Amino acid sequence: MSKANKEKWVVTSAWPYVNAVPHLGNLIGSTLSADVFARYLRMKGDEVVFVSGSDSHGTPVAVEAKKIGISTEELALKNHQIIKDLHQKWKISFDNYTITHNPTHIKFVQNFYLDIQKNGYITEQEIESLYCENDKLFLPDRFVEGTCPFCKEEAARGDQCDKCQKLLTPLELINPHCAICGKSPTIKKTKHWYLDFPKLEKELKELIEKNDIIPQNAKQMCLNSIEEGLPERSITRDLDWGIPAKFKGAENKTIYVWFEAVLGYISAVKEWAEKIAKDATLFDYFWKDPKTKTVYFIGKDNIIFHLIVFPGLILAYNKDKKDGEKLVLPYNVSSTEFLMYENDKFSKSHGIGIWIDDALKLASVDYWRFSLIFNRPETSDTSFLWSEFENNVKTLNDNIGNFIHRTLTFLNRQYNGIIPKKLKYDAIDQRFIDKINNISNIIGESIETFKLRKALRDIVDFAKEGNVYLNEKAPWHLIKKDKAAAGHVFNICSQAVYALAVLLAPFIPDTSEKILFYLNQPKLSTIEWNSIKENSIKEGTKIKKPEPLFEKLDIEEIKENLNELIKNKIKEGGKELVSYEDFKKLDIRIALIENVEKVPKADKLYKMAIDLGSEKRTLVAGLAEHYKIDDLKGKKIVILANLEPRKLKGITSQGMLLAAVEGDKVSILSPDKDIPLGAKIE
Ligand SMILES: [Zn+2]
Numbered sequence: 090m091s092k093a094n095k096e097k098w099v100v101t102s103a104w105p106y107v108n109a110v111p112h113l114g115n116l117i118g119s120t121l122s123a124d125v126f127a128r129y130l131r132m133k134g135d136e137v138v139f140v141s142g143s144d145s146h147g148t149p150v151a152v153e154a155k156k157i158g159i160s161t162e163e164l165a166l167k168n169h170q171i172i173k174d175l176h177q178k179w180k181i182s183f184d185n186y187t188i189t190h191n192p193t194h195i196k197f198v199q200n201f202y203l204d205i206q207k208n209g210y211i212t213e214q215e216i217e218s219l220y221c222e223n224d225k226l227f228l229p230d231r232f233v234e235g236t237c238p239f240c241k242e243e244a245a246r247g248d249q250c251d252k253c254q255k256l257l258t259p260l261e262l263i264n265p266h267c268a269i270c271g272k273s274p275t276i277k278k279t280k281h282w283y284l285d286f287p288k289l290e291k292e293l294k295e296l297i298e299k300n301d302i303i304p305q306n307a308k309q310m311c312l313n314s315i316e317e318g319l320p321e322r323s324i325t326r327d328l329d330w331g332i333p334a335k336f337k338g339a340e341n342k343t344i345y346v347w348f349e350a351v352l353g354y355i356s357a358v359k360e361w362a363e364k365i366a367k368d369a370t371l372f373d374y375f376w377k378d379p380k381t382k383t384v385y386f387i388g389k390d391n392i393i394f395h396l397i398v399f400p401g402l403i404l405a406y407n408k409d410k411k412d413g414e415k416l417v418l419p420y421n422v423s424s425t426e427f428l429m430y431e432n433d434k435f436s437k438s439h440g441i442g443i444w445i446d447d448a449l450k451l452a453s454v455d456y457w458r459f460s461l462i463f464n465r466p467e468t469s470d471t472s473f474l475w476s477e478f479e480n481n482v483k484t485l486n487d488n489i490g491n492f493i494h495r496t497l498t499f500l501n502r503q504y505n506g507i508i509p510k511k512l513k514y515d516a517i518d519q520r521f522i523d524k525i526n527n528i529s530n531i532i533g534e535s536i537e538t539f540k541l542r543k544a545l546r547d548i549v550d551f552a553k554e555g556n557v558y559l560n561e562k563a564p565w566h567l568i569k570k571d572k573a574a575a576g577h578v579f580n581i582c583s584q585a586v587y588a589l590a591v592l593l594a595p596f597i598p599d600t601s602e603k604i605l606f607y608l609n610q611p612k613l614s615t616i617e618w619n620s621i622k623e624n625s626i627k628e629g630t631k632i633k634k635p636e637p638l639f640e641k642l643d644i645e646e647i648k649e650n651l652n653e654l655i656k657n658k659i660k661e662g663g664k665e666l667v668s669y670e671d672f673k674k675l676d677i678r679i680a681l682i683e684n685v686e687k688v689p690k691a692d693k694l695y696k697m698a699i700d701l702g703s704e705k706r707t708l709v710a711g712l713a714e715h716y717k718i719d720d721l722k723g724k725k726i727v728i729l730a731n732l733e734p735r736k737l738k739g740i741t742s743q744g745m746l747l748a749a750v751e752g753d754k755v756s757i758l759s760p761d762k763d764i765p766l767g768a769k770i771e
């Protein structure tokens with residue numbers, strides 16, 4: 090590829106929320122599709138930075154952390170690491186998968202909004218907002234729940250009703266209550282900072298009208314939305330979890346998560362340049378060169394946000410800036426329709442769907458990648474169906490796997506694994522050779538126009554043609570009278586096997602790497618997209634003995650395993666439910682405290698002699714700050730009797746006393762009726 094054709098890209102995929110492991114629909118809608126695109130561009134020789142990260146400042150993770158009693162930061166970083174590791178297992182080739190809770194992003198966002206304010210796009214307004222007197226905080230978005238004013242669903246949240254899908258504001262809810270403590274909130278006045286969208290309307294309209302690259306339906310959707318009028322949007326929140334706003338007078342306010350996560354596309358490249366590529370100038374090189382193409386892989390529900398809100402922010406930032414200081418506006422979006430699961434909506438609480446952690450426990454990553462792209466929801470909502478998954482893997486096996494395995498095993502058996510000489514082409518050869526010489530252009534064109542599903546299907550058809558060619562030539566008969574003629578056929582087939590290794594690389598990289606290994610070729614990272622030729626594999630190359638690339642899946646068994654996984658891990662609000670079998674492992678009993686004494690050199694600990702009816706034991710418990718010795722003596726308590734013994738200050742504790750703990754309040758459990766010592770809790 091000549092240098093002149095080399096292009097510069099920033100490839101991005103929508104940021105997963107840090108509060109949940111993504112499901113298959115999330116993955117195909119953004120991350121996996123973007124990965125195929127980025128891998129292809131890199132092989133083509135273009136310059137690419139592929140970034141995304143965990144969207145960490147949403148309210149769900151803050152609500153969840155408050156409920157389980159750890160810091161939001163700790164929970165967000167822990168979940169982020171899990172999601173990051175999973176993307177690695179899915180072979181998503183991010184140059185930087187970061188989190189919005191990182192110093193580069195936080196600083197970038199703060200300066201970005203100060204710039205926009207300086208440019209005259211920020212207004213201030215005083216509004217009424219819900220406030221919880223008990224928790225001493227304002228209740229934006231998901232911090233408040235109540236009845237939906239539209240459909241009367243009782244579990245609607247402050248930002249949206251899940252039942253009727255209507256967007257809500259906290260003040261619209263009927264009977265609102267605090268999501269943390271359940272109490273009714275009061276109404277308080279508070280000041281917020283707004284983005285002046287009406288001021289950007291004209292420029293945005295022009296921008297979208299002159300863009301001939303974005304899909305027509307997305308373009309129309311955006312124009313309609315501008316036609317309806319763009320309201321001023323509040324960009325601050327009364328929340329402590331988030332990026333502190335730096336506007337004068339906005340102490341204790343944070344930037345609304347919608348308006349900062351989207352800037353992660355920019356700051357993630359900055360962080361990559363500084364920390365990973367170790368060349369800070371690469372940030373301007375990518376983001377401030379008008380020739381750079383930025384592409385956003387998103388679900389259809391995100392179109393407006395990426396084609397209006399995000400470019401609006403960039404326009405406001407760029408105002409009065411010189412060329413070379415301006416950020417590039419979005420080049421294109423690739424949006425997918427929704428993926429359903431067996432014609433149902435994915436739902437974690439109902440155990441409907443497949444999540445990307447579970448998927449990899451059920452089948453290897455390339456089966457999933459292949460199947461998800463093969464059925465990518467490009468033009469309409471699509472369902473993941475087990476029957477289709479089974480068929481897709483069969484398609485992979487019967488066409489691609491079969492052609493490659495036939496070729497490689499025949500070469501090993503009949504030619505000692507040495508690629509034979511090519512002879513003169515006949516018409517049948519020529520037809521297949523033309524295909525081989527052309528195929529990377531055809532597939533490349535589909536990928537460049539985001540028709541990933543068609544690209545993959547065309548690769549399968551190419552392998553089918555390989556099988557047809559083999560059957561037409563029937564080298565297994567030919568070899569009996571003319572070994573050189575049969576060798577010629579397999580030379581051509583080995584070129585097609587190489588072509589498949591290259592073409593499949595963006596889609597199923599593990600399989601590609603295996604094929605290249607069998608062909609004794611360099612590693613995938615050095616292979617170029619346009620290296621597919623009629624003579625890519627040289628005569629005399631010694632190939633390796635292949636193993637079958639794919640295996641037949643037992644779908645019934647996989648489904649059973651999934652049910653087992655779901656049963657063991659139905660998560661409700663992020664917490665694992667335990668089975669009754671698990672509960673039965675705990676031996677919880679009634680005991681009597683016979684004696685209590687302080688543990689020397691330990692302010693908080695008591696050593697207790699207890700009676701379990703059939704035996705006596707010693708317990709050590711941290712109760713000294715909460716109970717006096719006399720209050721405990723003679724009290725009936727509940728203990729976990731089969732906990733592993735543990736040494737505290739040299740004393741072995743043979744069990745654990747059960748108590749309710751909330752903040753610094755501790756209350757030990759006690760039976761409310763007279764019941765014999767040793768009675769079991771069940
Ligand atoms: Zn509703």
Ligand SMILES: [Zn+2]
Pocket residue numbers: 221222223224267268269270271272
């Ligand atoms: Zn509250």
